[in-house]
Amino acid sequence: MSDSDEFSLIVPYRMSTGAPLIPNEGAGRLMANWRLYDCPTQAEDRANEPEMPLIKLHQPAGRYRCLLSRLDPDDVHAAYGLADCGAGFPEIGYIRLDEIMSWRDAAGYTLERDEHFRPGASLFRYWEIWRDEALQFDAGGQLIIPGADSERAVKTMSPYSKRPDIYTAAVRS
Numbered sequence: 001m002s003d004s005d006e007f008s009l010i011v012p013y014r015m016s017t018g019a020p021l022i023p024n025e026g027a028g029r030l031m032a033n034w035r036l037y038d039c040p041t042q043a044e045d046r047a048n049e050p051e052m053p054l055i056k057l058h059q060p061a062g063r064y065r066c067l068l069s070r071l072d073p074d075d076v077h078a079a080y081g082l083a084d085c086g087a088g089f090p091e092i093g094y095i096r097l098d099e100i101m102s103w104r105d106a107a108g109y110t111l112e113r114d115e116h117f118r119p120g121a122s123l124f125r126y127w128e129i130w131r132d133e134a135l136q137f138d139a140g141g142q143l144i145i146p147g148a149d150s151e152r153a154v155k156t157m158s159p160y161s162k163r164p165d166i167y168t169a170a171v172r173s
Contacts (some may be wrong), residue, residue, distance in 0.1 A: 011076050013101050015112045021101075022113065023069070025056050030071030030079065036078075037070060050122030053081060056114040062086065062105030066095065067119075067126055082123050088134030090127050 006116065010028070013021035022030070053067035063086035070080035077098045084090040085103060101110055121129070 005092055011097065013072070013097060016109065017112075020111075021057070021097075021111070022055060022068075027076070029054050030068055032072040034070040034080070050124065052119045052121075053123055053126065054119065056117035057100070057111040057115055057142055058112055059103070059105045059109055061107060061109060063088075064100070064105065064111060065130075066104045066111065067123060069123055082127055082130070084130055084134075090130040090134075091126070092123055092127055106140055 005030055009020050009024040010024050010031075011020070015021055033051075033054065051069050053069045055068045056065070057068065058065040064084070066081060066083040068079050068081040072078035077096055079095045079097055080093070082090055082092050083095050085100075085102065086105075104110060
Protein backbone atom coordinates (compact mmCIF):
# COMPACT_ATOMS: atom_id res chain seq x y z
CA MET A 1 0.00 0.00 0.00
CA SER A 2 1.19 3.50 -0.71
CA ASP A 3 0.89 6.73 1.27
CA SER A 4 -1.71 7.87 -1.24
CA ASP A 5 -4.09 5.15 -0.06
CA GLU A 6 -6.30 6.74 2.64
CA PHE A 7 -6.33 3.58 4.76
CA SER A 8 -2.58 3.07 4.77
CA LEU A 9 -1.78 6.24 6.71
CA ILE A 10 -0.70 5.82 10.32
CA VAL A 11 -1.45 9.51 11.02
CA PRO A 12 -4.77 10.38 9.32
CA TYR A 13 -4.05 14.00 8.33
CA ARG A 14 -3.24 15.41 4.93
CA MET A 15 -1.71 18.63 3.67
CA SER A 16 -3.60 20.92 1.28
CA THR A 17 -1.80 19.19 -1.60
CA GLY A 18 -3.31 15.86 -0.56
CA ALA A 19 0.05 14.48 0.53
CA PRO A 20 0.26 12.88 3.99
CA LEU A 21 0.99 15.36 6.78
CA ILE A 22 3.28 12.77 8.36
CA PRO A 23 4.31 9.97 5.99
CA ASN A 24 4.39 6.44 7.41
CA GLU A 25 8.21 6.41 7.43
CA GLY A 26 8.26 9.60 9.53
CA ALA A 27 5.51 8.27 11.81
CA GLY A 28 7.56 5.11 12.36
CA ARG A 29 10.63 7.13 13.39
CA LEU A 30 8.51 9.32 15.70
CA MET A 31 6.98 6.22 17.35
CA ALA A 32 10.44 4.67 17.81
CA ASN A 33 11.49 7.86 19.63
CA TRP A 34 8.38 7.63 21.82
CA ARG A 35 9.43 4.15 22.90
CA LEU A 36 13.02 5.28 23.53
CA TYR A 37 12.23 8.41 25.54
CA ASP A 38 9.15 7.17 27.41
CA CYS A 39 10.63 3.86 28.54
CA PRO A 40 11.88 4.47 32.13
CA THR A 41 15.05 2.38 31.79
CA GLN A 42 16.04 3.92 28.47
CA ALA A 43 14.99 7.43 29.50
CA GLU A 44 17.67 7.33 32.22
CA ASP A 45 20.29 6.39 29.61
CA ARG A 46 19.19 9.35 27.47
CA ALA A 47 18.95 11.92 30.29
CA ASN A 48 21.99 13.91 29.08
CA GLU A 49 21.30 13.38 25.38
CA PRO A 50 19.50 16.26 23.63
CA GLU A 51 16.23 15.30 21.97
CA MET A 52 16.20 16.13 18.27
CA PRO A 53 13.10 17.06 16.27
CA LEU A 54 12.30 14.87 13.27
CA ILE A 55 9.42 16.66 11.53
CA LYS A 56 8.55 20.34 11.15
CA LEU A 57 4.96 21.45 10.62
CA HIS A 58 4.26 25.09 9.80
CA GLN A 59 1.97 27.47 8.00
CA PRO A 60 3.87 28.80 5.00
CA ALA A 61 2.13 32.19 5.23
CA GLY A 62 1.33 32.13 8.94
CA ARG A 63 3.07 32.11 12.29
CA TYR A 64 1.99 28.69 13.55
CA ARG A 65 4.82 26.16 13.70
CA CYS A 66 5.62 22.90 15.37
CA LEU A 67 8.59 20.52 15.65
CA LEU A 68 7.77 16.89 16.44
CA SER A 69 10.19 14.45 18.03
CA ARG A 70 7.82 11.67 19.21
CA LEU A 71 4.47 10.10 18.35
CA ASP A 72 2.47 7.89 20.73
CA PRO A 73 2.08 4.44 19.13
CA ASP A 74 -1.13 3.88 21.14
CA ASP A 75 -2.72 7.23 20.18
CA VAL A 76 -1.48 8.68 16.87
CA HIS A 77 -3.09 12.03 17.75
CA ALA A 78 -0.65 12.47 20.66
CA ALA A 79 2.86 13.74 19.96
CA TYR A 80 5.71 15.41 21.80
CA GLY A 81 7.72 18.37 20.59
CA LEU A 82 7.88 22.14 20.36
CA ALA A 83 4.86 24.22 19.35
CA ASP A 84 4.20 27.92 18.85
CA CYS A 85 0.59 28.79 18.07
CA GLY A 86 1.64 32.13 16.62
CA ALA A 87 1.69 34.19 19.80
CA GLY A 88 5.47 34.10 20.20
CA PHE A 89 5.46 31.85 23.26
CA PRO A 90 6.87 28.47 22.15
CA GLU A 91 6.39 25.51 24.48
CA ILE A 92 7.99 22.08 24.69
CA GLY A 93 5.59 19.35 25.71
CA TYR A 94 2.80 17.07 24.62
CA ILE A 95 0.86 18.10 21.53
CA ARG A 96 -2.52 16.94 20.22
CA LEU A 97 -2.33 16.66 16.44
CA ASP A 98 -6.11 16.91 16.17
CA GLU A 99 -5.87 20.25 18.01
CA ILE A 100 -3.02 21.77 16.02
CA MET A 101 -4.65 20.71 12.74
CA SER A 102 -7.53 23.01 13.71
CA TRP A 103 -5.18 26.02 13.69
CA ARG A 104 -5.97 28.29 10.75
CA ASP A 105 -4.22 31.41 9.53
CA ALA A 106 -6.05 34.46 8.17
CA ALA A 107 -6.36 32.83 4.75
CA GLY A 108 -7.75 29.61 6.26
CA TYR A 109 -4.66 27.44 5.72
CA THR A 110 -3.74 24.65 8.13
CA LEU A 111 -0.31 23.26 8.94
CA GLU A 112 1.90 21.78 6.24
CA ARG A 113 4.97 19.57 6.60
CA ASP A 114 8.24 21.29 5.74
CA GLU A 115 9.63 18.70 3.34
CA HIS A 116 13.05 20.39 3.33
CA PHE A 117 13.49 20.43 7.12
CA ARG A 118 16.70 18.89 8.42
CA PRO A 119 17.20 19.21 12.18
CA GLY A 120 20.21 21.28 13.05
CA ALA A 121 19.69 21.58 16.80
CA SER A 122 17.92 20.04 19.78
CA LEU A 123 14.31 20.83 20.70
CA PHE A 124 15.55 23.01 23.55
CA ARG A 125 17.85 24.99 21.24
CA TYR A 126 14.99 25.57 18.81
CA TRP A 127 12.88 26.73 21.78
CA GLU A 128 15.58 29.28 22.65
CA ILE A 129 15.76 30.51 19.05
CA TRP A 130 11.98 30.82 18.68
CA ARG A 131 11.67 32.54 22.06
CA ASP A 132 14.42 35.04 21.18
CA GLU A 133 12.78 35.77 17.82
CA ALA A 134 9.61 36.81 19.65
CA LEU A 135 11.29 39.02 22.26
CA GLN A 136 10.94 42.75 21.78
CA PHE A 137 12.71 45.43 23.79
CA ASP A 138 12.03 49.10 24.35
CA ALA A 139 14.71 51.81 24.01
CA GLY A 140 15.72 51.34 27.67
CA GLY A 141 16.49 47.65 27.16
CA GLN A 142 13.39 46.43 28.97
CA LEU A 143 11.48 43.47 27.64
CA ILE A 144 8.06 44.35 26.26
CA ILE A 145 5.56 41.72 27.32
CA PRO A 146 2.73 41.57 24.76
CA GLY A 147 -0.66 42.00 26.35
CA ALA A 148 0.81 42.92 29.74
CA ASP A 149 0.52 46.29 31.47
CA SER A 150 4.02 47.61 30.76
CA GLU A 151 3.92 49.75 33.92
CA ARG A 152 3.24 46.71 36.14
CA ALA A 153 5.20 43.86 34.51
CA VAL A 154 8.64 44.55 33.14
CA LYS A 155 11.65 42.26 32.77
CA THR A 156 15.02 43.94 32.84
CA MET A 157 18.11 43.32 30.76
CA SER A 158 21.23 41.88 32.26
CA PRO A 159 24.09 44.41 31.96
CA TYR A 160 26.32 41.55 30.75
CA SER A 161 24.14 40.37 27.88
CA LYS A 162 21.85 41.54 25.13
CA ARG A 163 19.45 38.77 26.15
CA PRO A 164 16.96 39.29 28.96
CA ASP A 165 17.90 38.07 32.36
CA ILE A 166 15.04 35.62 32.82
CA TYR A 167 15.66 35.45 36.56
CA THR A 168 15.25 39.17 37.21
CA ALA A 169 11.82 40.71 37.03
CA ALA A 170 11.21 44.29 38.12
CA VAL A 171 7.69 45.36 38.98
CA ARG A 172 7.01 49.07 39.14
CA SER A 173 4.55 50.31 41.70
